[in-house]
Amino acid sequence: MNGAARRRVRGLMRKEVVQIMRDPSALAIAFLLPAILLWLFGYGVTLDARRVPLGIVVEQPGALAASFVAGFDRSRYFAPHRYQSGQAAERAMAAGKVSGIVWLRVDFGRQARTARGAPVGIVIDGVDANTARLVEGYVRQVWALWVVATAARQGTGDPIPLDIRPLVRFNPSVNSRHYLIPGLIALIMTLTGALLTALVIAREWERGTMEALMVTPVTLRDILIAKLVPYFALGMGGMFGSVAIAVLLFGVPLRGSIVVLTFCAALFMLATLGMGLVISTVARNQFVAGQIALITTFLPAFILSGFVFDLHSTPGFVQAISHVVAARYFIAILQSVFLAGDVWSVILPNAAYLALLAAIFLALARALARKRLD
């Protein structure tokens, strides 16, 4: 870059910074919006099933039945409600008052003494398949604890053949907030990053400033660099704010290094801003740019990024589409850096993908931008 070009870029950048400082909406999109969304969603979004309302029907009270039911009372996952009959519990479930029913029949005590043991009928509301599966797991846990405790107390019955020792790495308390919040950061930064740049270039077209710039000796590279650098800084500021909220407010552990996080966040920001630049060079007016940015960022980053829905299990065409969603790679990195540490085998390939996406989007923006109006 020669002296004239440097001066041009510096001039444009200074202009951009002054505009940002004097126009509160850009600062609001960069800092306030992520903070509010992260704060609200951080509390609002959790997949853990806690205090699941559970209907309990004990047709014939007894010591054994009481000890079985007590397990559900003790569990932090359940909020048990007693019902006199199975029918009453079923009605409560149909009305959505309970998500599951534990039903100890009249002959529970007698059957428990047989070799086969007593069957405990458990009905789970399967509409929300995910929650249903989690509830199923919790129920089995309560049951397994009860079996072990009963065996120990009575000193009777054969021991349980397997001693299952589950070990959940990185997130031992399986707190879904710890995995959702890094995803939320990526989701929110996709939105703000694309929105910021999608609107700023389109705004220059609309106000006619672009036309005035174009007849100066300025090159497109100058304009793109001058746009990219300040908004990149702004986006990174928003990113650090979000990370701070995640760690300080929500107590998500940050096990990896800040350096790695910053580096990957920078790649992600470049890819996202690059996409915003592509959108705004294509759209040329704020309204269309905004529309495209909304359609192409929020729902795809929400659904196709592995944020809540696991990508492994989706059909091939969906996985293929997900490759252009930058959030997908960044979420993988964030989840590792937050919960696992600097796992190079995750970080390097995903960072490479992010770099590739950033390069593609920036090159595309450069190729699509014309120093002409047609």
Add this chain to the structure above:
Amino acid sequence: MARIIALVIKELQAILRDRRGRVVLFAAPLIQLMVFGYAATFDLNRVPVAIYDQDGSAASRQLVARFLGAPAFALADTLHSDHRIDALIDSRAVQMVLVIGRHFTRDLLRGRAAPVQVIVDGRNSNTALIIEGYANTILTGFDDAWRAARGGRGPPAHVVIRARYNPALRSQWFVVPGIVALLTQVVTLVVIGLSVAREREAGTFDQLLVTPLTELDILIGKSVPGLLIGMVEASVIVLAAVFWFHVPLRGSIGALYAGLLLFVTAVTGVGLAISAVSATQQQALLGAFLFMVPSVILSGFATPIANMPLWVERITLVNPLRYMLVIVRATFLEGAGFATLAGQLWPMAAIGAVNLGLAAWLFRKRTT
């Protein structure tokens, strides 16, 4: 009346003559339904697992076979020492490692509990819990089989779990009805939210206000097209859900449509209120967006409302999508009718009434 009909006809003509409008209305939702209908799934299949069988006996191979026979798991790696376990999980090459101890058979035969370790990647806690659940089911099955084969006495009770309404626990059955509500909201909001702002920008809104049309006429004339388009859109997506995704529609179609009608009315009210306060289409778009993002995330579409803290749950009470999601899922899967859904219908009616009233008041202010 004739004036309102003219307004409705004009509005529909304006929406449908615009090519971009037609794409936004019809093509985009169907594409999204297809992609998201397949993408938005919590089901796990072919989860990559690694197995470290230190015992290598007949019994341990039996246990391994149970894992590999389950559709949920797929063997990604077989280990012969423990030093690669961490690396495999860290790099996400596998999501679970099953470690069978060296004295597995000996412990089993001696009647001592044989240790089996299940190591799960907890970065995605939801997946981790589901994997753990799957593994537990398989291990319990092995327990029962082992005991039965030895004629041993089982535990005093065992659980028999049935899932009501969605016995195979397919999340598509849960998600696709949700998308019906989601996309209906997006389309209605886009059509309605921008309509007044577009007229303001073009200057035609002034033109309308100086005609003998009253604010109420304009309000109705603007709402009805949104209602019509929203209902048509919803019907198309319902048909796709039933005939393409084969989600059973068990409940009362009347109740479903009553819900949709109230829902679209409520969203129309929100859209008109946004539209009335926005001076430009851009502001309207941002407004629609700022309503849409929280309304989707705090609706129970992907994450259950019951899990949210009380204060967040209270916020969701003003979110029409929250009620509509319950209604679509209840009518599709639970076979619900009017009686069980009354508690969902009236809040939407109330939200709609408040928002339409607000929009009417904002129109009356007439300032541009």
Add this chain to the structure above:
Amino acid sequence: MMAGDDAPALRLDRVCRRFGGGGRVVDAVEEVSAAVAHGGITGLIGADGAGKTTLMRLIAGLLRPDRGGIEVLGIDVRRDPLAVQGEIGYMPQRFGLYEELTVRENLDLYADLHGVAAAAREARYATLMAMTGLAPFTARRAGRLSGGMKQKLGLACTLVQPKRLLLLDEPTVGVDPVSRRELWEIIDRLTAREGVTVLFSTAYLDEAARCRDVLLLHEGRLLAQGPPERFTAPMAGRIFRAAAREGGRRRLQAVLAATPGVIDTVIEGRFVRVVSEAASWQTPPGIDLVAAAPRFEDGFVDALLRARGTARTGAPAAPALPAPASGAAKTVIAVERLTRRFGDFIAVDAISFEVRRGEIFGLLGANGAGKSTTFRMLCGLLPASGGRLDVAGYDLRRAAAAARGRIGYMAQKFSLYGDLTVGQNLAFFASAYGLRGGRRAARIGWAMAEFGLGAMRDAAARDLALGYRQRLALAAALMHAPDILFLDEPTSGVDPLARREFWRRIGALAEAGVTVLVTTHFMEEAEYCDRLVIMAQGRILAEGTPDAIRAGAADASRPDPTMEDAFIAVIGKATGAENGAETGAEFGAETGGKAA
């Protein structure tokens, strides 16, 4: 001497450029060939849609021609647009000032972009600031400047680096007459002092006289080229000012328009300006004629008529409107101490006036003078902060819907539903005004026939040419035969023939008893009004007939002032010692809002 200096500053050789998309192709510029010599101001003159901006952009290398060659300062634009852009200054129609930046910061930015050395800046800035009179405002944000000052700053930014060729695309549009004069003075000085060649596009025909050379564009074609005298000279001796000994000016115009040998008639206060085919013609009896000096517009109309093969600017039959029923009250619109505040800003400051039935009443003023705010309050679109207003016995803001059925409204920019066809637009407005059944069909039929819209019934409104859009907008406003017609900037941008046609219709409506209230910033249009007020800074500075207002500004140096002279005199008197730039600054507040 550079080799390029032998060549003209600009050479266009059969330049064509069309825009297409959606099955509709428009020839924006068609087969334009011209050469512009070095030095002086060349005017690029034509109505909106004539192709002025497209041609400017082609020259600046922002668009590529489909065919033809463009050579700027000896450089082929097609081959090396960057080299051209380094040599020329270009000020687009809406010059891209960064509104959040101050005057100084805007200058710095463009100095950086043009690579002006730091050492050279202060001297250059001083020259530019002195030239534009912006020196006291260097710390003010561009967004807070008035329309005129923004244009001057835009010009200064274009000039941070001295250029040999300057392209100015409609720099005077929407600028008040005072600032317009100042801009011209700046440009005149520039060409004289720095020897710059200027290409200046405008839709104001009176600006042609200030140019050395004129390129006349119409519908993408170059109609004629030459010094302005070439357009006015053939008209010498053919221009007259007629006055009737009895009867109104509109009757006089109708009589003259039908007289053989007359090709154009325009109302000018109580006179009618007549353009004849030849120096002598058979004047109808009872009319006093005085010879008048030809203007550029006369030559333009003459050229247009010849290009179209039409003999004269036609006089349409009076619209078949039933005479409005409510004729009892003579005063139709009454305004007393009407005030409107926006926060601290007083947009309209206790104004009072009355409009009588069948009168054409004008609100004249620059952008931001408060005329649009007044207009919107009268239509009931904006509540008044104080004062009383009465339109046909109602305050339209509080009136029942039925009262609004008596007014017709034509918004700025001819607001129509662009996606709807002509037929759908008319059908909608007919229904919106409560017409139904046979009457509705009859009125739609009337509009189609009267305004010549039948052939384009199924065309989308946004695809219509500007003149037709204007007709459709008027047709929609007249659907229900209103008693009162509100027109907001009704002829901005349309060509002179369409403007004549429009005003004849309005004249006929007024004759039929319709009261017309019109806002305009075109000074010439004031001549069509029966009475008018001149507004500035929310106050009425002058009120009366066009003749009275012009007469009020007459003095020894200017015995027969134009409406623009009168306007400047009125403003000057009101602001007294304040300088013109400051006056402009106060205009700014509303201008910004309108642009948003």
